Amino acid sequence: MGKRIVVPFGPQHPVLPEPIHLDLVLEDERVIEAIPSIGYIHRGLESLVTKRDYKNYVFVAERICGICSFIHSSGYCQGIEAVMEIDVPLRAQYLRVFWSELSRMHSHLLWLGCYADSFGFENLFMNAWRIRESVLDIMEETSGGRVIQGSCKVGGVRRDVSNTRLREIVRSLETIETQITELTEVFLNDSTVMHRTKGVGVLSESDAWKLGAAGPTLRGSGIKSDIRTTGYGAYEFLKMKPVVHHGGDCYARCMVRADELHSSIDLIRQVSDQIPDTEIEVKVTGGPNGEYFSRVEQPRGEAVHYVKGDGSKNLVRHRVRTPTCANIPPLLTMLAGCDLSDVPVIVLSIDPCISCTER
């Protein structure tokens, strides 16, 4: 048995987009145990809900994360709308799906870039982010914001996208889809990439279930779980199948995200074909009185927005359970027994978002 040492990993590390600290207990080059600590970027956003009008708080909810921002705002609005029993117009629900899927695409492309960077493939990183720019351009054009859109509101959405424009966007997505296919081909078939990802950071199906994994981490271990299939919002009217792969390793998680890029494009196509011509918002009066656990599928997995109101303009509580928080226990299991050199790849494979986790 080699001598045991503790190597601190993070909070500042080139591979980490956001700060999380892991104490890696090593025996020679092998990780025996990983002990996490967080709290470096806690912003107290949940606390703000008691001081801000619940309608204005949408802007705060959107800033919980700088990547899946739109889905946070729609998850929050969905919670309030459920408490107040607001019937959101169908067009608004379809538009929410449209922006949510664009968010998923840009998040997955961002992740693919960071992931390539984690194993030192910088050219692939740049290619992924180049494609992501095209998605961000669509978001900017349709909502006015590249990352923070501000287009969701309690009772609907703030902006409309014309049917003609939606069809044009679908056509432009065909080019993006071709580029994505070329890009993911490298991630899934290049021997050097496979060498760094296949059989690395394995999470078995039973562990994924027991440890409460979420999103691509869960689906990469062979469990068919996607909250979109429960039919929240306009997903009720759209056809989709959860993307599932069975390897349980970093490669399988990458495959899930690569395939989800295509399923997002397919969902946007369906939105363009089916979107009805209705209003995009309804007037909301009064304050929410009651509680609701709003569940949405973010790029990283299931997020839960718990909202509780007492009828006043300020909510009593808003708690967010983010997918990264759920993926920390599986991550610790994946790290135990791996090589030190694989730690960055494994950490990145859960697509960690610490801003979300800490709020």
Add this chain to the structure above:
Amino acid sequence: MMKETQQTRVVLAADLLYEVKRLSDRGARMIQLGCTQDGEVFELNYSFDIDGGFENIRVCTNGNEVIPSVSNIYLCSFIYENEIHDLYGITFEGIAVDYKGTLIKTAKLHPFRMDPTEMKKTVKGKGKLQAKTLKEEVPSESVPEQTADQEIQTDATGEVFKAVESIEGRGNIETVEKEEDREDKKEAE
């Protein structure tokens, strides 16, 4: 809009393990464990997914009671139990992986645990008044020495941060008020 049917059952802390085990036997997936302080009562919400449906178990506690950990049934709960312990100061007995208060590093001990009387003021949206009140109430000796890094973490507690700023002369309540007014104006626009 399709609204999910959500069941919430309030159970006693003593019955918690039994109820959670029953859900586990039915094949439920644990979604989350969250805490909400409502005055003097702390609500612990254990949420589960059963075949796509949502079920919630609630334990109400005064915050000083020791709650049995469910991590021996659902291992994933250890992350939430450690989080709640660090933020609210609620003790869980028998956590499978117990970080003993080191998971979330905070400058203030249990920053989410609020004085019920102060909480009422916050709920009414009297942020500015509260900052003034805290300025008077927080004695300067009790203010911990802080580095720039710690300040960011202390911001999680909102008003305490503002009061500390004021006491240490790195800002004042008026500045805070002006900033808030500016934010309000922007929001109104």
